[in-house]
Amino acid sequence: MTDPKRPHTNVVTAGRRPEWTAGIVNPPVWRASTILYDSVADLRAAAGRDTHHRLFYGRRGTPTQWALADALTELEPGAEATFLYPSGVAAIMAALLSVLSPGDELLLVDSAYDPTRAMATGLLARMGIATRFYDPLIGAGIAELIGPATRAIFMESPGSLTFEVQDVPAIVAVARAHGLVTLLDNTWATPLLFPAIGHGIDLSILACTKYVVGHSDVMLGSVTANAAHWPRLRDTSLQLGQVVSPDDAWLGSRGLRTMAVRLKHQERSALAIAQWLETRPEVARVLHPALPSCPGHDLWRRDFRGASGLFSIVLDRGDEAARAALIDGLDLFGIGYSWGGFESLAIPVDPLRHRTATAPAFAGPLVRLQIGLEDPDDLIADLAAGLDRFRAIRG
Ligand SMILES: Cc1ncc(COP(=O)(O)O)c(C=O)c1O
Numbered sequence: 001m002t003d004p005k006r007p008h009t010n011v012v013t014a015g016r017r018p019e020w021t022a023g024i025v026n027p028p029v030w031r032a033s034t035i036l037y038d039s040v041a042d043l044r045a046a047a048g049r050d051t052h053h054r055l056f057y058g059r060r061g062t063p064t065q066w067a068l069a070d071a072l073t074e075l076e077p078g079a080e081a082t083f084l085y086p087s088g089v090a091a092i093m094a095a096l097l098s099v100l101s102p103g104d105e106l107l108l109v110d111s112a113y114d115p116t117r118a119m120a121t122g123l124l125a126r127m128g129i130a131t132r133f134y135d136p137l138i139g140a141g142i143a144e145l146i147g148p149a150t151r152a153i154f155m156e157s158p159g160s161l162t163f164e165v166q167d168v169p170a171i172v173a174v175a176r177a178h179g180l181v182t183l184l185d186n187t188w189a190t191p192l193l194f195p196a197i198g199h200g201i202d203l204s205i206l207a208c209t210k211y212v213v214g215h216s217d218v219m220l221g222s223v224t225a226n227a228a229h230w231p232r233l234r235d236t237s238l239q240l241g242q243v244v245s246p247d248d249a250w251l252g253s254r255g256l257r258t259m260a261v262r263l264k265h266q267e268r269s270a271l272a273i274a275q276w277l278e279t280r281p282e283v284a285r286v287l288h289p290a291l292p293s294c295p296g297h298d299l300w301r302r303d304f305r306g307a308s309g310l311f312s313i314v315l316d317r318g319d320e321a322a323r324a325a326l327i328d329g330l331d332l333f334g335i336g337y338s339w340g341g342f343e344s345l346a347i348p349v350d351p352l353r354h355r356t357a358t359a360p361a362f363a364g365p366l367v368r369l370q371i372g373l374e375d376p377d378d379l380i381a382d383l384a385a386g387l388d389r390f391r392a393i394r395g
Helices: 007-013 040-048 063-074 088-099 114-126 139-145 168-177 230-239 246-256 259-278 297-303 320-328 376-394
Strands: 081-085 105-109 130-134 150-156 181-185 203-206 221-225 283-287 310-315 345-349 366-370
Touching: 007 259, 063 081, 063 221, 063 246, 081 088, 081 230, 088 114, 088 150, 088 181, 088 203, 088 221, 088 230, 105 114, 114 130, 130 139, 139 168, 150 168, 168 181, 168 297, 221 230, 259 283, 259 310, 259 376, 310 320, 320 345, 320 366, 320 376
Parallel strands: 105 130, 105 150, 150 181, 181 203
Antiparallel strands: 081 221, 203 221, 283 310, 310 366, 345 366
């Protein structure tokens, strides 16, 4: 057997320590608040020890949570450890709070997930932390934005809604030269398609709610850190009182085992559907990182091992009513936000509402599609009928 294991093998074996599972395949649910000690001396000794991966108190977790955290760490070559959170948003905030202090400045990509922007303009601003939004395609040019107070660079690649792929290695190189911390929301790619720590990122964030869980029934987040940033991340997260329910961690571990095959299927289907959409006259542009028309496509080819199942289309003209007619009548696509599950979704998105640093280079209503595990031909038939409805109203 070669070592390190290939990612598709790793996703099956990672985190399944026999000493935690006693031979049970998927780490079972250990629920706990109180842990009992044999004596006062034992209780005192436990409090003085490092509690990482040791039963101490329910908030520090049990083997159920440790197994998932360990598995996510093993998927990121070069990573030290992972902390779990009750949502992706909680993970992003904990990661930011672990590196930022009052008076610091954060560089935040303009294409970031809207609630991430809201953290910057909300709680972080209230704490005296300033944010500058930057062009997702800035690459090494980010050096020009760095000032004396700049402390960290937050990336999301590709960006939510508009799918610009960032030059992560170039930004990491600039950050290192200036002693800045790098954070990446890696939810779209997961470590299977973009091992972020191996690409030099300090804190790699996942909304596990999406592809890790994979079944649209659990909220979960994670931050995986390199050795330099793990102690601050862990301390900050413990001080924030963050803990994940063992039941949710168990479902996360269960979902993780099939993540590679789900992603592969979703990649193939999404790409076929995206290529078909490119041929439709009602579609002005398809924003899918694996297509040359997507901003940053060359970077995606250089850095990523594949594509997942989420992308957007820009419709050729049309108003709100025409776009709603397309989406409302879809049979197989649900209308809902949280992607990465087994089922397809379609939502209207309006990225221009959120952008402040740069406007994307396209006009026209957008629809974001999450491609699930259905037969892609059925999804294409559903979308074809939707585009007919759109054209009938748009004229
Ligand atoms: C890119 C991205 N990051 C983070 C999140 C937040 O995850 P959660 O919904 O688990 O808080 C989402 C949710 O849609 C997302 O799309």
